[in-house]
Amino acid sequence: MFGSMIEKAVHKSQHCQRNWDLSKSIPEEDLQVLETSITACPSKQNYVLYQPWMITHRETIDKIYHATDGFMLPDGTSKTNSQTLANLLVVFVESDAYWDQLPRNKEVLESKQSGKEHPSVEVQRNLAIGIASGYLNLTASLLGYSTGCCTCFNGHDIKTILKTNKEPRLLMGVGIPDKTRSRREHHKEKDFVFPTFNKEMKAIRIVD
Numbered sequence: 001m002f003g004s005m006i007e008k009a010v011h012k013s014q015h016c017q018r019n020w021d022l023s024k025s026i027p028e029e030d031l032q033v034l035e036t037s038i039t040a041c042p043s044k045q046n047y048v049l050y051q052p053w054m055i056t057h058r059e060t061i062d063k064i065y066h067a068t069d070g071f072m073l074p075d076g077t078s079k080t081n082s083q084t085l086a087n088l089l090v091v092f093v094e095s096d097a098y099w100d101q102l103p104r105n106k107e108v109l110e111s112k113q114s115g116k117e118h119p120s121v122e123v124q125r126n127l128a129i130g131i132a133s134g135y136l137n138l139t140a141s142l143l144g145y146s147t148g149c150c151t152c153f154n155g156h157d158i159k160t161i162l163k164t165n166k167e168p169r170l171l172m173g174v175g176i177p178d179k180t181r182s183r184r185e186h187h188k189e190k191d192f193v194f195p196t197f198n199k200e201m202k203a204i205r206i207v208d
Helices: 002-013 028-039 058-065 097-101 106-114 119-142 155-162
Strands: 050-055 069-072 078-080 088-094 146-150 168-175
Touching: 002 119, 028 050, 028 088, 028 119, 050 058, 050 119, 058 088, 058 155, 088 119, 088 155, 119 146, 119 168, 155 168
Parallel strands: none
Antiparallel strands: 050 088, 069 078, 088 168, 146 168
8 A cells, every 4th residue: 555655646747837826835844845755865975955945935935936937938938847837946056065975085186176076076066956855745745745856947046046056957856736727837837838758668677
């Protein structure tokens, strides 16, 4: 029974929610669980490679939403990504806090002084953010919320909004869906429905 519940949550978490019921809010106890999912999940050596921002301040969310005009249409125009208008918006931002976790040898100190990261850091940061966003996605689904990721955004504008010099890498809306509408309908433009595709894939198994 528990396994089927997890499978149901996984299938639900696969789909991007584009509109929300903003008359409701996520209770603090659920926000705590969601925070745990993105701060206690695994990363290489437990290095801190990203900083999650959890935003429920509506004015800030609206400003970030207006920096997501990047969903390209066949005619060359674009749409904003309304999954970012959720009850909670999580922004995954780069962090260099891992420097303080590294050994204090000459090579590390020289590299830190130069400001040049090892090429493998980019790989590990992408993996860490991918794992964290996956944990957040599934945790939110298990709690009964819907989600939607966004990578189409103006990073410079978002840095200005958040008053940070660190690069944002991924946005994820988490919240309560508007059940009176198709999940694909744009939150602010009811005449626009986002396209979708079916994911058909199987794992390759090596068995005894």
